[in-house]
Amino acid sequence: GDSVTQMEGPVTLSEEAFLTINCTYTATGYPSLFWYVQYPGEGLQLLLKATKADDKGSNKGFEATYRKETTSFHLEKGSVQVSDSAVYFCALSDRNTGNQFYFGTGTSLTVIP
Amino acid sequence: NAGVTQTPKFRILKIGQSMTLQCTQDMNHNYMYWYRQDPGMGLKLIYYSVGAGITDKGEVPNGYNVSRSTTEDFPLRLELAAPSQTSVYFCASSPGTGGDSNQPQHFGDGTRLSIL
Numbered sequence A: 001g002d003s004v005t006q007m008e009g010p011v012t013l014s015e016e017a018f019l020t021i022n023c024t025y026t027a028t029g030y031p032s033l034f035w036y037v038q039y040p041g042e043g044l045q046l047l048l049k050a051t052k053a054d055d056k057g058s059n060k061g062f063e064a065t066y067r068k069e070t071t072s073f074h075l076e077k078g079s080v081q082v083s084d085s086a087v088y089f090c091a092l093s094d095r096n097t098g099n100q101f102y103f104g105t106g107t108s109l110t111v112i113p
Numbered sequence B: 001n002a003g004v005t006q007t008p009k010f011r012i013l014k015i016g017q018s019m020t021l022q023c024t025q026d027m028n029h030n031y032m033y034w035y036r037q038d039p040g041m042g043l044k045l046i047y048y049s050v051g052a053g054i055t056d057k058g059e060v061p062n063g064y065n066v067s068r069s070t071t072e073d074f075p076l077r078l079e080l081a082a083p084s085q086t087s088v089y090f091c092a093s094s095p096g097t098g099g100d101s102n103q104p105q106h107f108g109d110g111t112r113l114s115i116l
Helices: none
Strands: A001-006 A013-016 A020-021 A023-028 A032-037 A046-049 A057-059 A063-067 A074-079 A086-094 A100-104 A105-112 B004-007 B012-013 B019-025 B033-035 B044-049 B054-057 B065-066 B076-078 B087-094 B111-115
Touching: A001 A013, A001 A086, A001 A100, A013 A020, A020 A105, A023 A032, A023 A086, A023 B054, A046 A063, A100 B044, B019 B033, B019 B087, B044 B065
Parallel strands: A013 A105, B012 B111
Antiparallel strands: A001 A023, A020 A074, A032 A046, A032 A086, A046 A057, A057 A063, A063 A074, A086 A100, A086 A105, B004 B019, B019 B076, B033 B044, B033 B087, B044 B054, B065 B076, B087 B111
């Protein structure tokens, strides 16, 4: 069945450091891929998405490229800020499974000044 | 824009009590979902609905019931609360039109439920 695997956290970085959060997926069809962010006490918010192979999603300095050959969708940011501290979830939606969403377990990021 | 609204935000229940978690969306989305999020864990799908009058079980439906009488509302009911149901509950919606898988889900702010 479909699934998403994220790198284990928590991740702690200094401000202006480079961020990578790994995400790999398993899907029966050709899924769309998403990154969501959850700030403390809030719901999940869409950060970026990519709907086909080689697409790059980007938003607020974050980027992720849909790599079909490696079934990956790693999240990157060149210079993190304290305000980026949150939990990040990788997710996929697969038309072959009725557009159900499959979420990773989340990666907690803390950025220290 | 209100988006997805969940009530209440917090609730403490005694074992065996029942309650309904409310969820409403004003985006005319066809698809609605209920998830639970346990500490340090990801989201687990409880129930979902692809339109008014249609509901289906997700990964962890036991102990819960749902109904979808209107497009806007998707309440989640706990009949006999158990400590294992202590969690944060999120409602979400998506357009879900035309078989496209590229429509993101929109989430409410969650209901934090404790069963004591």
